[in-house]
Amino acid sequence: MIKLSRITKHFGRQQVLRGIDLTARQGEVVAILGPSGSGKTTLLRCINYLERPSDGEVEIGGFKVDCKHPSKKEIQTLRRKSAMVFQHYNLFKHKTALENVMEGLVVVRKLPKDEARERSAKVLEKVGLGAKLDAYPSQLSGGQQQRVGIARALALEPEVILFDEPTSALDPELVGEVLEVIRRIAKEGITMIVVTHEMGFAREVANHVIFMDEGRIVEEGDPKEIFARPKEERTRQFLKRITPEASYSI
């Protein structure tokens, strides 16, 4: 389980997050929607301390950290309990697909190399890249790179995987293969928080949808409810704007 309480974040004088509460139970998929600049990325990055929250509390798998005075060790622990899939993949450029996935297992989890290799190959196979183990990121398509990114996160068996618009940098014809992989691992009961503009995907896969605007949660609830009968005007406008082009059907 992951629980955020009263998260705020300032960049200088600009307040980007204004008190966010969010809970994802074990195995739940939470989708975060909202216009660009509303603070979605910042919120995700506050969970694993790539960005340091100004205030609030982050709890992952029973491990709670007060954002006011986190120690290096606490930050480390939060990062080990979570994993992130980045908008621009951020694969280790100088490592092959297999090495990308192995890296965390060997260096962080201290698994013996053989075991790490075996496990990494299995996970890559699972995301459909069994034939690309020795390819460098520069030799892979965007969709393939993002699937390696997912494998890298998945292999660590974290309490939660954080996805930041995992398909928005992809060519349209490559979006499907990545969403398909995410959908598959969601069914395995892995806790996920997904920032996405893919409404169809959110509706089908998410257990809970959060709509953010200007650093606040404007509306949240069951996806079927929110998409069918949004209560807030801002949600309605956003959905109207985004649905025609993003009516990715599943």
Next chain:
Amino acid sequence: MKLDPSFIWTAFVKLLSAVPTTLFITFVSVLGGLILGTAIALCRIYRVPVLGPISTGYVAFIRGTPMITHLFLVYFGLPAVVDGLSASLGWSFRSVSIPYIAFALVAFTITASAYMSEVVRSGLLAVNRGQLEAAHSIGMTTPQALRRIVFPQAFAAALPNLSNSFIGMLHGSTLAFTVSVVEINAKAQIVASTNWKFFEAYLAAAVIFWGLTVLIERLAGALEKRINVYNRGGVA
């Protein structure tokens, strides 16, 4: 003046005995400069309080002054520092027992550190910030991330400049003759002093320097090819 080709060869053979000295000075100053320069680059990039601004000033001063000036400052300044230190600590060590080559090593390491820090810095800046973040996100500590993810990529990006600096230090090492170190050029002067065939002797020295330069370029080129495998691109 008539050229004496056979003396070029004679000088060439005699000069070879000074090659180890030149290479020793070059390797030590490049290696020392690389270590010091990396520390300086990190202080500047991560804006370390106090050390960051000092590093910036240090690099500006060293790059703004000639290499031979560094050598003279060290040659005439270091003994006073050493004697003062040694007196206050009650050691028996005196600066007169410092070998000449040590002045060259210290001075050239200082020179190299400023230039290397710029090379390292541009290499580090060439590595996308997302690489460090990805490493952090899987739970690596910052030292682990730097060592395993950032430095290898920065090294690959910096290699061409690194090999240029290396060659610069090789050529610059000739200045060591001013503090009585017998490197290749000094040896040429000695070899020619008996028969005044300086041109032949320096021509032989030039051939040796050129050969060493080509060797460094070749090695760097081969290394570059090897570690840049991952950049070969081409979407599969």
